[in-house]
Amino acid sequence: MTEREPAMPKDNRIVFENFNAEQERALIALLNLIIPTSEDGKMPSAANVDFFAYIHNENHFSWIRDGLLSICEESYNKYGREFSILSSSVQTQLVSKLRRRFFRFFSSLSSLVMQCYYQHDHVLEAIGIEVRPPFPQGYLVKEGDFTLLESVYERGKVYRD
Numbered sequence: 675m676t677e678r679e680p681a682m683p684k685d686n687r688i689v690f691e692n693f694n695a696e697q698e699r700a701l702i703a704l705l706n707l708i709i710p711t712s713e714d715g716k717m718p719s720a721a722n723v724d725f726f727a728y729i730h731n732e733n734h735f736s737w738i739r740d741g742l743l744s745i746c747e748e749s750y751n752k753y754g755r756e757f758s759i760l761s762s763s764v765q766t767q768l769v770s771k772l773r774r775r776f777f778r779f780f781s782s783l784s785s786l787v788m789q790c791y792y793q794h795d796h797v798l799e800a801i802g803i804e805v806r807p808p809f810p811q812g813y814l815v816k817e818g819d820f821t822l823l824e825s826v827y828e829r830g831k832v833y834r835d
Contacts, residue, residue: 692735697742699758703765708787716800720787723794741779748772
């Protein structure tokens with residue numbers, strides 16, 4: 675898949691119920707800016723990890739839609755074009771400009787993207803993590819140096835009952 679070729683959500687019903695086509699394309703462009711496909715193609719972009727289903731399950735459509743409206747409006751006001759058809763460098767400039775004004779939107783969206791991305795089977799496999807639930811087998815955790823906690827134990831109880 676090339677950089678300009680949009681990813682398609684697996685369940686278009688989710689998109690059509692919650693976003694118009696322009697908002698969908700804008701979100702896909704944003705996802706590709708946040709986490710693009712790796713150069714070697716082993717790591718998918720954020721647009722290719724079922725993000726639409728993820729935000730549907732978590733019920734995040736309304737605030738994402740509001741943020742996308744602002745991005746689309748600013749794109750038309752500044753460039754006279756749809757956000758998704760701007761070059762990635764122009765998209766990045768526009769997002770950088772809007773990031774100050776819509777800090778909460780971009781911060782929350784980036785956090786959601788990371789949560790979704792690093793739960794996806796293809797990503798886990800690509801970074802060398804076995805795709806399975808953490809339990810009952812569990813994962814091996816390195817044992818730390820518990821002497822570092824000695825001062826905490828010596829301090830005693832610091833809260834009320």
